Each structure stands twice: as structure tokens, then as C-alpha cells.
Amino acid sequence: MTAIESSITPLQSMENDAPIRKPQIGLLLIPSGMLIGLLLVCALVVLRMSVGERDAEWTGWSLKAYVQLASARNIGIIIDTIWMALLSALITTLVAFPIALFLTRTTSTLARRVVLIAILLPMIISLLVQSFGWMAILGPNGLLNQAISAATGIERPLSLLFNRTGVLLGLVQTSIPLAVLPAAAALRSIPISLEEAANVLGANRIRTYRHIILPLAWPGMAAGAILVFGFNTGAFAVPLLLGGLKVTTIAVVIRDQMGSLSNWPLGAALSVLLILLALAVQSLNRLIVRTNAEIKE
Amino acid sequence: MEQNPVLEIRNLSRTFAHGAVRAVDQIDLDVQPGEIVSILGPSGCGKTTTMRIIAGLDLPTAGEVRILGKNVAGKPPHQRNVGLVFQSLAIFPHMSVKQNVAFGLRMQGLARNLIEAKVAKALELVQLSPEKFAGRRPSELSGGQLQRVALARTLVTEPALVLFDEPMAALDRRLRDYMAVELRSIQKQLGLAAVYVTHDQETASMMSDRVIIMNAGKILQAGTPEEIYETPNSKFVSDFLGDTNTLRIERVLEQKDGKSLVQTNAGVTIRVANSGDIGEGAFVIFRPEQTIVYPADPGGAFEGEVVSSQFRSGLHRWQIVLRGGNKLIAQSTENRLASSAGDTVWVTIDPGKARIVRQ
Amino acid sequence: MSMPTATGRFGIEWQLVKGITCMLLALMLAPICMVLVISFTSGETLQFPPPALSLRWYQEVWTMLVGPDAGIGRLRESLLVSLEIAALTSLVCVLAGVPTSYALVRYRFAGKTVIEELIGLPVVFPAVVLGIALLVLVSASDLNFGIFQIVAAHSIIGLPFLMRNCMAAMRGIDPMLEEAAMTLGASAPKVFREIVLPLASGGIGSGAILVFILSFNEFTLSYFLYSVDVFPLSIWLFQQANTSFSPAVFAVSSLIVVVNVAAVLVVDAVIGSRGSAA
Numbered sequence: 001m002t003a004i005e006s007s008i009t010p011l012q013s014m015e016n017d018a019p020i021r022k023p024q025i026g027l028l029l030i031p032s033g034m035l036i037g038l039l040l041v042c043a044l045v046v047l048r049m050s051v052g053e054r055d056a057e058w059t060g061w062s063l064k065a066y067v068q069l070a071s072a073r074n075i076g077i078i079i080d081t082i083w084m085a086l087l088s089a090l091i092t093t094l095v096a097f098p099i100a101l102f103l104t105r106t107t108s109t110l111a112r113r114v115v116l117i118a119i120l121l122p123m124i125i126s127l128l129v130q131s132f133g134w135m136a137i138l139g140p141n142g143l144l145n146q147a148i149s150a151a152t153g154i155e156r157p158l159s160l161l162f163n164r165t166g167v168l169l170g171l172v173q174t175s176i177p178l179a180v181l182p183a184a185a186a187l188r189s190i191p192i193s194l195e196e197a198a199n200v201l202g203a204n205r206i207r208t209y210r211h212i213i214l215p216l217a218w219p220g221m222a223a224g225a226i227l228v229f230g231f232n233t234g235a236f237a238v239p240l241l242l243g244g245l246k247v248t249t250i251a252v253v254i255r256d257q258m259g260s261l262s263n264w265p266l267g268a269a270l271s272v273l274l275i276l277l278a279l280a281v282q283s284l285n286r287l288i289v290r291t292n293a294e295i296k297e
Numbered sequence: 298m299e300q301n302p303v304l305e306i307r308n309l310s311r312t313f314a315h316g317a318v319r320a321v322d323q324i325d326l327d328v329q330p331g332e333i334v335s336i337l338g339p340s341g342c343g344k345t346t347t348m349r350i351i352a353g354l355d356l357p358t359a360g361e362v363r364i365l366g367k368n369v370a371g372k373p374p375h376q377r378n379v380g381l382v383f384q385s386l387a388i389f390p391h392m393s394v395k396q397n398v399a400f401g402l403r404m405q406g407l408a409r410n411l412i413e414a415k416v417a418k419a420l421e422l423v424q425l426s427p428e429k430f431a432g433r434r435p436s437e438l439s440g441g442q443l444q445r446v447a448l449a450r451t452l453v454t455e456p457a458l459v460l461f462d463e464p465m466a467a468l469d470r471r472l473r474d475y476m477a478v479e480l481r482s483i484q485k486q487l488g489l490a491a492v493y494v495t496h497d498q499e500t501a502s503m504m505s506d507r508v509i510i511m512n513a514g515k516i517l518q519a520g521t522p523e524e525i526y527e528t529p530n531s532k533f534v535s536d537f538l539g540d541t542n543t544l545r546i547e548r549v550l551e552q553k554d555g556k557s558l559v560q561t562n563a564g565v566t567i568r569v570a571n572s573g574d575i576g577e578g579a580f581v582i583f584r585p586e587q588t589i590v591y592p593a594d595p596g597g598a599f600e601g602e603v604v605s606s607q608f609r610s611g612l613h614r615w616q617i618v619l620r621g622g623n624k625l626i627a628q629s630t631e632n633r634l635a636s637s638a639g640d641t642v643w644v645t646i647d648p649g650k651a652r653i654v655r656q
Numbered sequence: 657m658s659m660p661t662a663t664g665r666f667g668i669e670w671q672l673v674k675g676i677t678c679m680l681l682a683l684m685l686a687p688i689c690m691v692l693v694i695s696f697t698s699g700e701t702l703q704f705p706p707p708a709l710s711l712r713w714y715q716e717v718w719t720m721l722v723g724p725d726a727g728i729g730r731l732r733e734s735l736l737v738s739l740e741i742a743a744l745t746s747l748v749c750v751l752a753g754v755p756t757s758y759a760l761v762r763y764r765f766a767g768k769t770v771i772e773e774l775i776g777l778p779v780v781f782p783a784v785v786l787g788i789a790l791l792v793l794v795s796a797s798d799l800n801f802g803i804f805q806i807v808a809a810h811s812i813i814g815l816p817f818l819m820r821n822c823m824a825a826m827r828g829i830d831p832m833l834e835e836a837a838m839t840l841g842a843s844a845p846k847v848f849r850e851i852v853l854p855l856a857s858g859g860i861g862s863g864a865i866l867v868f869i870l871s872f873n874e875f876t877l878s879y880f881l882y883s884v885d886v887f888p889l890s891i892w893l894f895q896q897a898n899t900s901f902s903p904a905v906f907a908v909s910s911l912i913v914v915v916n917v918a919a920v921l922v923v924d925a926v927i928g929s930r931g932s933a934a
Contacts (some may be wrong), residue, residue: 016808028759029771031752035812036774039781041791049792064736095680103676105670117920118681125688125916126873128893129909136694136702144688168680173684217738234782237875241897251784255880258788271785278780354835374838375846387836391854400850401840454840 017052043275049268057264065265069273074184074253074266078273081249084164085232088171089179093225095172096179100217103180104187120241122173131241133168135161162244170238179224186220187213219292230281234274250274301366303458303490304328304351309360310514311346316358317338320346322514328458331488333481334534335501338511344494347511348460351492352381365457375404380456382464386447393432394420396444401454419453422483441472445637447478452487459491465500477503498538502526510534528571531654534581542588542625544581546653557653560608563621565599568648583651585628590615598643601625605638617644688913689704695906700904713907720904731908734892741803741888742871745810746864749818752811754860757822758852762831777815786812787880794881809877814867821866825859826852862926869919873912 053060068074087176099119106112122130137143138160149155190213198208236251243252250270257267304327311321321343328334336344349355351362353374362369369377389397398419402412415428423445435443444464451459461480465473477500484491495501501508502522510517510525510533518530529535532543544561551558552572559581560566567581591598601619608614615627627644690704695713697706705857720731727733759765760772786809794805801808829852838849853860875890882891889912896905 018838025759025763025765028755031758032701032775032815035748035752035808036777037817038808039778039786039812040774041793042786043781045789045792046785098673098676099680101673105673113924115677115681117917117924118685120920121917122684124869124873124920125913126889126890126893126909127875128897129691129912130687132897132906132909133690134702135685136690141703146704149746173687176684230780234784236782236784237879241894254784254788259791267788271782271788274782274785278782282776282780290799352835352839354838373843374835375841375843377839379839381836381839383836385830385832387830387832389833389836389851400837400842404837404841404846578883602818 046268046271049264050272052265054263054265065269068266069269077248077253078250081233084168085229088168088232089225089229090180091223092175092228096176096183096224098104099180100183100187103184119177125179127241138166145221161242162208163246166242167239167247170242171232171235175228175236176226178231182224183217183221186217188215219288223288226281226285231279233277300330302327302329305363307361309357310538311350312358319514319639324516326509328490328492330490332506333484333491333493335493335495335505335508336511337495337498337501337508339496343514344511345462348462348492348494352379352460353377375484378457380451380459382447382451383459384462384466386443386464388437388443388446394433397446398450398453400450403641415453419449423449437640440468444476444527445516459489461491461493463495473500477534529538530650532582534578540585540626542583544623546579546581559653563599563623565620567646567651569651569653570649572653579653581651581653582648587647587650588627589645590627594643595645598645600643603638603640617642691906691909692913694903695910697903713903716904717907730887730892733888734887737803737886738872738889741806741810742868744807745814745871746868748807748811749814749867750860750864753815753818754822757819757826761823761826775819776816779816783876787877791880806878806881806886809881810871810874814870817866817870818863821859821863822856825856829855857925862923865919865923869916
């Protein structure tokens, strides 16, 4: 803290050679520092346990857990999780594009607010509540199956819940705003005059999209996609609630290893992996935002 | 009996970027009781930094600020008894007019009924009827009214010294002149000591007992508005205070009794009202109204050609190009010549007014 | 605002954009709507469409909340605990986030970018890992933290959301206002209380509501940190999903939806009014 305090300068006066009055910045940072500190301690705890021995997580040292990570079963789960996160990112970005277009183009403030709230609700409202709704729609006796069996006479024709389809649906639904908001911001920054110029020059709408809108909106869409990917690599509640016991993600395996299977080092090693994925995603996201900002300047 | 100055600034400096930028460079300044001193200069000259240091919002790298004889080094703004009227006015948007004006009194911990009375008096002083304005929100007021609220808010705390940071910059010319006159009368009425920071020389002249011209962190000249206007000590000061005609001096022919006779690059010798060691590259400066324009050669005058002429606010002005290529502006209340562009004219300079200054 | 132009706002293209958007939104909101509709069923099952509409399950929920047997189903207890956790979480986030937001908005100091990065960390940090690690710490400490272990977890993930709103509001405050207050005799704490807090209150308030919603609906962290004594509503719902599954659960869910929508509307109104003022 002293290193921080000694170099504090008032906002308006830039650098200062004189001894200046120091506001107690350290004090202002302490309360939130405690919360963030707790988070860092948590990261250190899993890091330590991941190189511990089974049943001696705090005293022993071993890299066995990381070796176990490379087992065929674990690799499969890791690839599976990443694949689902990628797929959900792709679908979410596709779904987000028309919504973002609508948000930027509509001239009605009311419509914009309604759409914003509508995309936020699935992210905010308890996933439990929504999983009940999905069960009523997609479940074995749900709306969709009733309709199909009434039409075709097949009993329980489709199984949409408690498998990967259901999980993917949930992942997309809960992460829509993460993709829509950056895409809308990128679209908003495209001057209408550019589109009009393209039209005047004889480009049809499809070519305008291909050559003007998509290239300019792509950094925003990519930033959104990366966010969704990062968010969903750690998915826990969605697979737990909509995947039944059939869909396993890294997060679910962590729960199992740390819980019923009590292989703490392996659970911790998987946790470290998730943390690293999250950090990589954050860095990538920042890189895109920064390069984009530089291009704009 | 000699009173102590309200403000004494000694050898004050403020550098940025580890000494590379000298925003304020060793300045001295006194403000006596009941006096308004204007600090006048272009933007970036250090005037605002000086004012912020006086208020305690910035700290000097060297030198001393004394208020009522006491060194205020290390005292935060709220313990200095210095009021500041900001350029942006900084009216608190979440408070009514009354709450704005009462703020300083509340910070002093005064009793509620005393605050009420003082606020009402302060609003009356700035000619805002308390009944009408006390409850209003800042967003409901005009620029001039906000100005008055800002003034009342500062004056009501009875500071030893009031600082003004171009508070009237945003107003249009007429309202600004009107407010300047009014502010001046309030200041006289209360016997306030004040520092008025501005880049607008007209407001500064109207408002101040003394004017200080600053440039690049240094004080160039200090004096009454008339003194500085009449006897600027440099081309910069003269330029800053109004239109200035400049002729380069080629040779000093004679210096006697505090007066000089110089040869200019316009090819004519001029008598000037001062003398002194002026060194290389000195100038004769004189103002447009210190010239007389003739349609025929009166003898010893500059010959030139009228480029353009204007009539504005009762004044005739001519842009003239002299034979040697020098340009000058002449001005008169009467139209001495029916000359238009292209006519040849002769110009003489009031020898009691023209001055020689260094580069 | 730029003038609306014809580009992309008329014709088939615009109809398509509008149509697809409406369809997608309908799909997104379908499960929530289903819950709302089924909660009004008169039947005993989750059949759709309901045979008839009634309020019987809301009466049932009412009995579960305030009836003589309210203690047995644990609904009332869970609801109260969840509200308590959400309120405390908002409070902790405000107390921790507001001073730090001010420091980050008003001052330049060494390590500032590092701190900004750290503040954003909880947004990407996997919740499962946070939950498990906290559980490990709590078990290792052998102490009983009661509801505070969940409050701490929720506060960590809520902090960036509170601070984002708070900092946006504080950036909108002219520093001159604070300087004016200083020259009028206000000490630093008084400037903060009289000028900064009132002017940032909209952002702080909307941030606090956001954190409240976040905490109230949160599942993953609660899943790891709940106990027999501290049994949040999301865990209650989870338990119901695995055991009895009566329309009463849907009625409870509908009430949760209503509360959430109301809170979102409040935040939207606050942010919206700030946006239009700027």
C-alpha cells in the first residue's frame, strides 16, 4: 500500500514534483480489496491442492493430478466442454446478429427497451425457474412432444431434454445478452452513410452486408462470441439442470471429484484449467477490443 | 495607518513534468484590503494555476502564499477562508438555489435561522428575490441568474479573499459588461479583496484596481489598467491590451530628457515619449487612436495607401499600408477624409504617446 | 440523434429483421411464459394448456408461506434467507465498491490498471471453482459463518456489476463541483457525503438493485455453500425439481419472475433517465 500511496497525484495536476496532499487512497481500496483478495486466495487454494497428494492436499506434493488430466476420459470431457462452449458461442452469435440489427436500427425507444429487457431476463431469472419451463415444453410429456404425437401418433417421439440439445439450448438462451450488446455497439458505430454509399455505388443489400456491415461489425461480434465461450466453458447450472446425468462438463466433473469421488487434487487441477481458460478468454477479448479501438482511431 | 495585505504571494513557482514545464515561474503578488487585482493573460499563461494554488486546490513547488499574514502552506482548501467563483460556476445541480447558497454556512455549522437570514440577504445582494428564486432548481435558471447564485454562494461565507476564474466567460458581451459593473459595485459596497483571473482585457479593465499581465508563467507588467494601457513595457503587453501599431527601430538618433528620437524602418523619424537602453530589435509602438490621418502631406508624416476603411460604434478606422510596406491601423472619432481604398494619405503619430519597447 | 434513413429500415429486409427478432425473443422467453401460464392451472399436473384457469396454487403458496404449517415446507424460511442474503450482498457491495469506484474515477496512482483488472476478474472467474474453494476454506476453518459464506461469495461476483454502474455515474460528476464544495468549507469526507454520494446515487442504486437480483437468483455458489440452516430459495427450487413437482412450484417461480421483472424495470428507468439527461 505504501508504494501506491507515495505516487498518488491529484487528477488534474498531472505529475507533481512538490510534496502533495495525499488522500487516503489505500483506505478507499481496502474494502473491495478484501473481496478480491478472498477470490485470489480461492485461486491459490485450488492451485495448491492441485499439486497436492490425494488425502494430503495441504502437505504432500505431486503432479499426479495433472497426469490424470491427460487420461482419455478427462481429455474427452475437456474437449466436450470446449466443443459445447464453442458451439453455443457460434449459435449465440448468429442469433444475436438480427437482434443487434434490430436494436441499432429501430427508431422506437420503447421497442429498444422492450427488446433489451427481453434478452436480459433469460440471463437474470433463476435458471431453475426456466428449467421448469423447458421441462414443460421439451420434457417427455411436454408441449412439443404432445403436439408431435398428436400429429403422428408416435409415443414420446423426441427426446430434447436431458441431453446435449437441451444443454445447448440453455447455454444459448442464458448468454444471449453477452453477444447482443457488443454486436449492437459495433453495428451502431457503422455510419449509415457508408451503407448508403454502397447502395449508391450499386451494391445490392446482400453485397452491402458482405462487404460493409459484416467486416465492420465483426470485432464486436467476435468479442461477444469470446465472452459467451468463456462464460460457457465454466457452465455448471445449465448442464446440471437441463442435462440430466448424461451431459458432463468440466465444472460438473469438478463437483464430482471434489465431492462424492473425493479426488481433490484432480478436481483442483481441473479448476486450475478452468481458471486458465477464463484468463485466456479475458486476454483475448481485451486484445480484440484494443486492436479495434486502435483501428477506429 | 497602513493595513496588512490580504494576500501576499512570494516567489511562487509551480512546475510540471519534473521541472520541464514551468506553469508559474517565481511570481510575487500582493492584494490589499478592498482591492480587486486582475490577472490577465492568454490561456496557458499560468493564471489559473496561480489561482488554484491560492485556493489550495493545487500546491506550489516553491514559494509562499500568505493570507491575512498567515502562511497557508499545508492548509486544505476548506480551511483557507478563500472563496472561489468557478468558470463553470459549479452550481450543485442536486440542490435548490437556497441550498446552494446555504452550503458554505452549513459547513461552518451555523444555526438554521441564522443561515436562513444570511441566505436571504445574500440573494438580495445579487438581486435575486429570495421569495422568487430560493426554491428553484439550477436547471430552471438562466446563465446570468446562475452567475448570481454562484456569486451569492461564495460571498455569503464572508471569505477574506474572493477568487474569480473567468466566471463571465460564457456570457455574451452585453451581459458580461453589465455583470462586471454590478460585481464591481458589490465589491466596493462590501470592501472585498479579490483576484479576478481572465483573458478578457476589457472586463479586467472595467473591474480592477490593478492589472497584472502574465505570460509563460511570469508577470510581465503590473499597474492600474490606465497605466498599463498607456505605458506598456513590451510589445506583448501592448498587443494583449488592444490593437497596436508596431514599427521596427533602425537607429536611435537622440535621447534627451527621457524622450527619444528614432529612425524607423518606415523611413521616417519619430519622436517618442520615453527613452532607455533598448538594445537590438526594438520597436516603436502606438495605438490606432494615437495617429492623425491627413489627405495631404502636413510635413514629416508617413505616406501610405488606404487598403480599407470601416465605421463601427462611432469610430472610423483605416487600414493603411505605408511606403516601406509596414501596415498600420488609424482610428478617429471624426471622418477626416472621404478616402476610400486606393487613396494616398499621410499619417502622423502623437509624439507624447508613442513609446519604444524592447523586443 | 441522426435522422432515420431508408437504409435497412424498410422493405423485406426490415420485415425479416423484425420477424426474426420477434421469433427469437419469443423462443427466449418461452420457458418463462410457460411457467407463468401453468402456474394458473386448475389441475393437479403440469399439463399444457391447463384445463382451466384458477388461483388455487397461489392460495396454496400463500398457505405455504403464512399458514400454520409454514415451517414444514421451508418455503418461507428459504424466501426470507434469500432476501436476507441478497440485501446483505447489496450492502456489502455498496460499502466495498463505492469508495473504490471513487478512487479509480478521481485519482491516478501506481498500480491503478492492475486494480482495474482485478476488479473485473470475478466476471470471468468460474463460479464452480469459487464455490468449491470457498467451501474448502470454510471447512478448513471449522467455523460456522452462517449466511455470511454465501454473502461473501455473492459479494465477490456482484462487486464488478455494482462498480460498473457506480463508476459510470461518478465519471459524470464535474470535479469542479467537488472543488467548489471544498472552497466553501467542506472537508473531504463532507464533499463525499454532500456532493459525490447524492450525485452518484442513481448509479449506486441501480447497481445495488442489480446485485440484489443477481444474488437472489444465483444458484451455483449457493449450491456449494448452503447448509441445513441456510437454505436459499434457489436451493429450495432445486430440491423441489428433484422431488415433488406440483404446480405450486410454478406459482412460486412466477412470483420470482414478477419480482425480477419489476426490479429490471426499476434499473432500466434509473439508467434510462440518466442516459437521456446526458
